[in-house]
Amino acid sequence: MARAMHAAMSRAWLIGAGPGDVELMTLKATRALAQADVVLVDDLVNPDVLQFARADALVIYVGKRGGHPSTPQAGIIVQMLAHLRAGRSVARLKGGDPFVFGRGGEELQALQAAGIDAEVINGITAGIAAPAAIGIPVTHRDHAQGVVFVTGHSAGSGEPDWAALVATRMTLVIYMGMRRLSDIVGALLAAGMNADTPCAAIESATRPEQRHALARLGEFADTVSRAGLGSPAIVVIGGVASLALARSVPMKTLSVGVGCRLHTSAVQIETAVRAALGSHTFDEISTIASIDSKAHEAGLLEFCARHALPIALFSREQIAAIPVAEPSAVAREHLGVDGVCEPCALLGAANVSAGSAASAASAASAASAASAASAASAASAASAVPNAQLLVRKTAHAGVTVAIASIIARTEHEPTTHDTEKQDLP
Ligand code: SAH
Helix, strand or coil: HHHHHHHHCCCCEEEEEEECCCCCCCCHHHHHHHCCCEEECCCCCCCHHHCCCCCCCEEEECCCCCCCCCCCHHHHHHHHHHHCCCCCCEEEEECCCCCCCCEEEEEEEHHHHHCCCCEEECCCCCCHHHHHHHHCCCCCCCCCHHHHHHHHCCCCCCCCHHHHHHCCCEEEEEEEECCCCHHHHHHEEEEEECCCCEEEEEECCCCCCCCEEEEHHHHCCCHHHCCCCCCEEEEECCCHHHHHHHHHHCCEEEEEEEECCCCCHHHHHHHHHHHHHCCCCCHEEEEEEEEEHHHCCHHHHHHHCCCCCCCCEHHHHHHHHCCCCEEEHHHHHCCCCCHHHHHHHHHHHHHCCCCCCCHHCCEEEEEEEEHHHHHHHHHHHHHHCCCEEEEEEEEEEEEEEEEEEEEEEEECCCCCCCHHHHCCCC
C-alpha cells in the first residue's frame, strides 16, 4: 500500500512537445499529458498542445516571456517537487526533445536526487524537424556521413571548437545560433570551411509563421539579417542544405479560396487554411482569393498581411460563372452564388497563371484589387477555368470554408529575383 502510494506520488513525466506542429507530438506524449494534474510548460512549446491536457489541469508557464529571464531552473524543480509531494502528477513539457539542449538531463537528475523516477518521453527535435520542413535531410550519402548538433550559445562552458567541427565534414545543425551568427560564420570561414558551403536558417519551423533563408556561407549572415530572421531558428550548414537550395525555385502554385462570415478572426481563418493545406505549406501559397464583398473584412486582411499574401477578390458574376459540385444554400442565400471558396480558388489560380500581376495586390490595397481582378479575369472565368485545377475541395472549419486550387504552369515556372526575394523575406 505504502509502495503504491509512493508510486502514485512520484508520477512525473519529462515530455517532448516536438518542434511546434501539434501533429508532430508523439502518441505517448499526448497520453501522458492527458493524465497530468499539473503541467509545467516551456517557452518554445506551442500552446496548442495543451489541448491534450486535462481541462482541469493546472498549467504553469515557466519559460522566458517577452524577454524576461526564465524561471530559474532550481525554482522549476522546487515547484515540481512541491506538487509531486502533494500527490499531484506532474508533466514537464519541453519544446522538441527534452534531452536535446532542453536541460532535461539536469531536471531528471534533480528529480532522481529527490527520489523521484520521472519518465522521459521523446519529442521530435527542432534540429531534425526544421531542416526537414524545407526539404533538407540532415544526412545524405552524397553530402554528409553524419550530423553534429551543436549549440551556438556559448554560455559558461565556452565556445564549441568550430575548427574541429569543420574537420568532421559533417552537417552542422546549430541550435540557439542566431544571436551570434556572424561570429559563428566567421569562425567557420577562419577554420577553412569553403565560403560556397550551402547554409539554411529556419525560423519557427513547422509553425504557420515558419520562414527561412538560404545562402552560401560567405553571404549567409548578411542574408539572414536582411531577411530579419530571429529566434527560434535552426541553422544548417553543409552540402545537404543545397537540397533546399534546389527546392528554393519558388513553387508558389497554390491559390487558396476562402469563404467566411462577417467578423471572422484572422486566427480562425489561419486555422482553417492550415487544416486545408494538409502537408502543403504557406510558402506554396501564391494568392488568397475571395468574393469582393469581403474587401474590408478585417480578419481576412489581417491574415493576408500576416503571411504577406496577396489577395484577389472576385465579383459575384465571375464566381457564378464557375460550376460548383456541391452548391451551398448559405452562400446562395447570403451572396447569391452557389459557393465561394471553390470558384475563388480556381479564379485565383487562373489569375496568377495568366500572369496578371494587376489582379493580385497586397492585403492593404485589397479594395482596389477587387476592381483590377474583375477586369483581368473576366474573360478566363467565363469558360471553365484554364490553367487551374482544384486540389482540395471545400473544407469547412469553424465557419470558414477553404478550397485550394493549383496553378497548372504553362511552362516550367521560372525563378525570378522577385520570387526568390519574396521567399526569404518576411
Ligand atoms: N529541446 C529543444 C531545443 C531547445 S533549445 C529541441 O529538441 O528542439 C532552443 C533552440 O531550439 C532554439 O533557440 C532554436 O535554435 C531551436 N528551436 C526550437 N524550436 C524551434 C522551431 N520550431 N524552429 C526553429 N528552431 C527551433
